[in-house]
Amino acid sequence: MFGLFGRKYENPALIAEISSRQERWFVFLDKLEARMQEMTAAAVPELQRVFREDTDPYKRAHHQMVQGLLGQVNQMRNKANEIKDDNIISFVYAAESTIPPITSSAGLAYHGKLHTFRMACLNRHFIFEEKINEAIELLKNAAGEQDLESAYLEELAAFERIRDKFSCRQCGGNITIPKMFFIDTYIACPFCQSQNTFSPSTGARMVLHQARSLAEQRTAHLLRNYEESRPKNPALYRLYLRAMFDEWNRIVPDMAGENEKFYERLLSDYSINHL
Template identity: 25%
Template sequence: MQELQQHLEATEQRLDAFLVKLTQRAQELLNGFEQEAVNIRRNDTIYGQAYSRFLAATRGQVQKLREKVKEVEETQIMPVFYRHCTQSSLAGFSSMVYEWRNRCQAKILQWEEQLYASESAAIERAEWQDYETVFQSHLQQYHAEKEKVYCKQCGAKLAINQVYYYTVYITCTFCQTQNIFNPGTSARQLEDTARKLAEQRSRPVLEQQQFYQQRERDLYMQAHELQLSLIHEKNNQIIKEKQQAIARLEEQRQEAVVKAPQLMEEYHRSVFDELNNLLPDLREHHEKFYRAITTHYQ
């Protein structure tokens, strides 16, 4: 048993060192991405194509790191587990092997979650803009463009009193001619920027939701580790204390399980309330979209 335990510990230590090395590599990669992304986006005049290619290339490099970890799990962790858990001579030690496998997989899962969080945060920082300023600029552009639209029949200036993001018929107040008004790219930019601004304003609620989502996972792993530690425990007092700790962790986890979806619903409502404040003319359109999102999320 001692020889097996030493072998498992050595393998796990190599996994730990490998994950640390890849974490450093990922951080270097994402730091470089952030530094370059600012200049690329500033000078990207071809509808964001240069940045899109750069982002795709970076994501591809990050994905290769994930694949390396998956390869280590498949070639160095699972073969050891299968070999030892099926040997009859080690039947009495199978719980130790299962515990080792679960611990290694938990470390890999935690690494993957941290990498995903780091990648998402780096992209968000690279793409951050002050959408308050951008929105006001697009809104002024839209109003300036609609003031230049005239009736095709009598030449009178058309009265366009609201924001449209789609093609509509506008009746001339002088000759009653139906004119087609196509708001073009300015309205689509306005709607897109309003959504991003609404999300930016609602960000604190989303961060709360992400906190409780992560808290649920952390509490589960803490309880899981305590549960595994009970496998070889013989002291009744320690068993009782750990079981009480597991119960407390589960109670806290259930609170997070309830809180996270509540906050996600609050976030969605906040985003659409902000959208309605920014573009009240499109309230009906926004509310239809909101109902579709909440139905899908539920």
């Protein structure tokens, strides 16, 4: 036994298996997240419709629909946990029992590879769990007058928690996401320059769709000032419109260019209709 471990130890099959398992794990979670995103994106407007139209004061139809959707999300969570335990954690323990001890140079290297694999898979699972929690909150809060400000702040906090937890799929180097994105975006690895795809959470994507509504909530007092003016004061409307678009641009700065074109159209239409 000692003679075996004293010789140069190589196990290409284990290296290949580590790489294959990690790739399959990432693809599996990508597919689960895509399915969850599709489900929540379709469910939110339907939940809002059911809530509005349900005459039951206890909103039992809406509650049952939410519970059914939450059950589907939790099934995805349970499936991911099952795969993680069976194909990641158990695999690591079994592999560690077949390689040289960590006290040897060969053993140290292979134990290090297994540790890196385990942490990469657990980190990816952590991101998945964040998205699961965001989907649950999204479904729970879909109906009625939404507190968009709190939801936005929660997304900012969630992003800060995960922005440093990504690894390059090519070299494994740490990648920090420079800012909050709302659509799939390529991020270059600072070490090998490989392009990695960053996919925002469902909640972050919802920020993009809800940005105007949030901006309107923030500036509603200015719109009321205009609507209550007698006669209607165009200067107050222009003040509201500019403030609303400024807030919209602060929430999703990447859309500022398109938003400004939209602002100019609305301002022009208002000026034509109120000559």
